[in-house]
Amino acid sequence: MSDTAMAAAGLGKRFGRRKGWALRECAFRLPAGRVCAVVGPNGAGKSTLLAHAAGLLRPTEGTLTVLGTSPAAARERMAYVAQDKPLHPQLTVAETLRWGREMNPRRWDRAVAERVVADGALDLDAKIRVLSGGQRTRVALALALGKRPELLLLDEPMADLDPLARHELMGTLMADAAEHGTTVVMSSHVVAELEGSCDHVLLIGSGRVRLAGPLDDLLTAHTLVTGPAADLDGHTVIESRTTGRQTTALIRPGGRLAGTWQRTTPTLEELVLAHLRSPEAPSLHLDSDDADDPAEPVEAAV
Amino acid sequence: MTVKTAPAALERPGRAFALQGLVRVTLRLHRPALRFWLLYVAVAACALLWIYGFALDAAFGTFSRSGCRERVVEQACDYSGTERAQLGFAESVARRLIGLVPLFAAAWAGGSLIGRELERDTAQLAWTQSVTPTRWLAAKLAVPAALLVTGTVLLTLLHRLMWDRHSELWGSAGTWEWNQSSYFVANGTLATAYALLGLAVGALAGLLARRSLPALGIAVVALLTLASVISSLRPHLWPAETLTRKTGYPQQSTGMVVGDGVITSSGSRVPDPYCAYDECRAARDVVGYYRDYHPSSHFWPLQLMETGIVLAVTAAATAAAFWLLRRRTA
Numbered sequence: 001m002s003d004t005a006m007a008a009a010g011l012g013k014r015f016g017r018r019k020g021w022a023l024r025e026c027a028f029r030l031p032a033g034r035v036c037a038v039v040g041p042n043g044a045g046k047s048t049l050l051a052h053a054a055g056l057l058r059p060t061e062g063t064l065t066v067l068g069t070s071p072a073a074a075r076e077r078m079a080y081v082a083q084d085k086p087l088h089p090q091l092t093v094a095e096t097l098r099w100g101r102e103m104n105p106r107r108w109d110r111a112v113a114e115r116v117v118a119d120g121a122l123d124l125d126a127k128i129r130v131l132s133g134g135q136r137t138r139v140a141l142a143l144a145l146g147k148r149p150e151l152l153l154l155d156e157p158m159a160d161l162d163p164l165a166r167h168e169l170m171g172t173l174m175a176d177a178a179e180h181g182t183t184v185v186m187s188s189h190v191v192a193e194l195e196g197s198c199d200h201v202l203l204i205g206s207g208r209v210r211l212a213g214p215l216d217d218l219l220t221a222h223t224l225v226t227g228p229a230a231d232l233d234g235h236t237v238i239e240s241r242t243t244g245r246q247t248t249a250l251i252r253p254g255g256r257l258a259g260t261w262q263r264t265t266p267t268l269e270e271l272v273l274a275h276l277r278s279p280e281a282p283s284l285h286l287d288s289d290d291a292d293d294p295a296e297p298v299e300a301a302v
Numbered sequence: 303m304t305v306k307t308a309p310a311a312l313e314r315p316g317r318a319f320a321l322q323g324l325v326r327v328t329l330r331l332h333r334p335a336l337r338f339w340l341l342y343v344a345v346a347a348c349a350l351l352w353i354y355g356f357a358l359d360a361a362f363g364t365f366s367r368s369g370c371r372e373r374v375v376e377q378a379c380d381y382s383g384t385e386r387a388q389l390g391f392a393e394s395v396a397r398r399l400i401g402l403v404p405l406f407a408a409a410w411a412g413g414s415l416i417g418r419e420l421e422r423d424t425a426q427l428a429w430t431q432s433v434t435p436t437r438w439l440a441a442k443l444a445v446p447a448a449l450l451v452t453g454t455v456l457l458t459l460l461h462r463l464m465w466d467r468h469s470e471l472w473g474s475a476g477t478w479e480w481n482q483s484s485y486f487v488a489n490g491t492l493a494t495a496y497a498l499l500g501l502a503v504g505a506l507a508g509l510l511a512r513r514s515l516p517a518l519g520i521a522v523v524a525l526l527t528l529a530s531v532i533s534s535l536r537p538h539l540w541p542a543e544t545l546t547r548k549t550g551y552p553q554q555s556t557g558m559v560v561g562d563g564v565i566t567s568s569g570s571r572v573p574d575p576y577c578a579y580d581e582c583r584a585a586r587d588v589v590g591y592y593r594d595y596h597p598s599s600h601f602w603p604l605q606l607m608e609t610g611i612v613l614a615v616t617a618a619a620t621a622a623a624f625w626l627l628r629r630r631t632a
Contacts, residue, residue, distance in 0.1 A: 054426075055429070055631065056429060056631055058629075072434070075429075075430070075431075075432060076432040082426060086427045095330065103323070103327060103433050104431050104432040
């Protein structure tokens with residue numbers, strides 16, 4: 001198994017000649033075994049990126065490699081759950097699982113797929129068209145996990161789920177990923193949904209990679225400072241807001257910080273929001289090959 | 303087919319199983335269409351068998367008893383009688399069912415087989431399993447193609463059976479024209495070829511439109527256009543035979559007419575000036591009349607030439623569909 005789950009170089013995609021770029025000059029590297037959150041606002045290009053990784057789209061320029069090869073060649077070794085959870089509405093749950101087995105004859109793990117479905121207490125003879133959104137998501141996830149993928153691509157997996165179903169499914173997913181060492185790439189525009197389950201972050205804004213790297217490294221590379229309005233020269237200021245004489249700023253420290261500042265480590269949400277509010281802030285890549293540290297065990301915490 | 307494995311073990315069957323699986327998947331996803339096709343073939347086949355085994359003889363019995371057989375010129379008595387009406391109805395239903403297969407195939411392939419799958423993203427779901435888009439499309443086309451060929455070949459054979467029985471009984475007194483388009487198609491390889499063309503055109507329309515309803519519309523319009531263009535070429539696909547006569551057209555009504563007109567003394571063919579008298583003919587240098595036509599012995603050459611063209615267009619549409627799919631996906 002390659003130690004890189006996914007890598008992009010100069011990846012760009014334009015739909016039609018007159019439309020703008022959905023992705024532009026994307027470059028990043030995701031080590032295997034990580035749980036990676038792809039975050040960004042609606043329409044940022046998250047779905048386009050995942051569809052490229054799944055081999056459903058061809059890049060207009062640049063390359064994207066998956067599990068050390070092209071997405072088409074890695075088809076058998078990865079699973080993809082699209083945003084709207086497409087399933088054949090005329091099939092029953094049991095027939096859908098049989099469909100999965102027949103579409104993945106060399107990889108299918110029936111027990112895993114059936115367990116995911118059974119955990120949701122789904123009626124095996126129910127047609128897909130009568131299932132609720134949460135139940136459909138569970139069947140889609142059963143199809144994906146039944147394939148026993150090395151790389152699992154999930155596009156907004158938890159959208160339109162109630163909090164309880166979200167919690168349950170995330171638990172199922174993370175437990176399975178931890179057990180098999182699966183690399184998970186999960187997109188969401190709800191950052192809170194991913195905090196606590198991911199250890200790697202890819203922030204996409206306007207089709208470009210704004211932040212890429214291990215979550216902890218990204219968080220420690222930034223500091224949230226509060227204090228009387230003062231100069232922040234020598235530091236990279238991502239965002240700064242002043243109310244009265246008090247200034248709050250998210251910075252990438254470039255040296256010693258004056259003692260007047262109160263400093264805290266930002267949360268993922270603060271980090272993401274600050275970067276999205278400041279589109280002109282420079283991007284930060286902490287995922288280059290030489291800066292790579294051995295992948296830490298995936299935490300199954302939810 | 304049973305493949306027993308321990309619950310926790312990965313199933314690792316061979317390539318043959320993978321192929322069978324893809325066939326089963328295609329059949330299961332389109333079960334209503336499969337049922338419809340079986341019913342369709344059954345209805346047409348029953349009608350043809352009924353005509354062959356019963357209706358033709360019954361109609362011929364009344365026809366003979368009425369004495370019409372000896373007086374062929376009196377057309378009125380050709381079309382009377384309940385048996386004759388029943389025969390005519392059943393025969394036209396069966397023939398039209400055969401003729402409509404390509405249209406149904408195109409509408410279904412565009413709207414349901416491909417268009418709906420792309421619209422609902424279930425095609426994308428399939429492509430992210432272990433099956434490449436190319437193999438997915440190959441299965442989508444091969445399984446219905448096999449069923450269409452089986453069904454249309456069966457119906458064609460039954461139609462020929464009925465046709466031969468009719469010729470046997472009526473002989474030259476028959477009113478069924480071999481060159482009338484729906485008989486011509488139902489009696490040969492064209493019924494199958496046009497059905498396959500419908501499937502290919504529908505699949506291409508589905509991939510182009512990527513939505514169910516527009517794909518259905520495009521498929522139907524494209525098929526009707528192609529079929530009318532190709533069948534308009536029909537009389538020109540084989541060298542015609544020529545009949546000539548000094549005054550008035552040769553009596554040749556039971557063949558496929560390609561063209562007619564008058565011949566001048568220099569031997570050139572010109573449009574008919576519609577002369578009633580010899581003076582008129584002489585003034586316009588008309589020395590004779592000609593008619594180009596296909597006798598019934600040209601049935602197979604014409605049939606096979608057109609089949610070749612239809613299959614070539616089918617192959618082109620299929621190639622275009624694969625090309626389009628490969629260009630879009632990785």
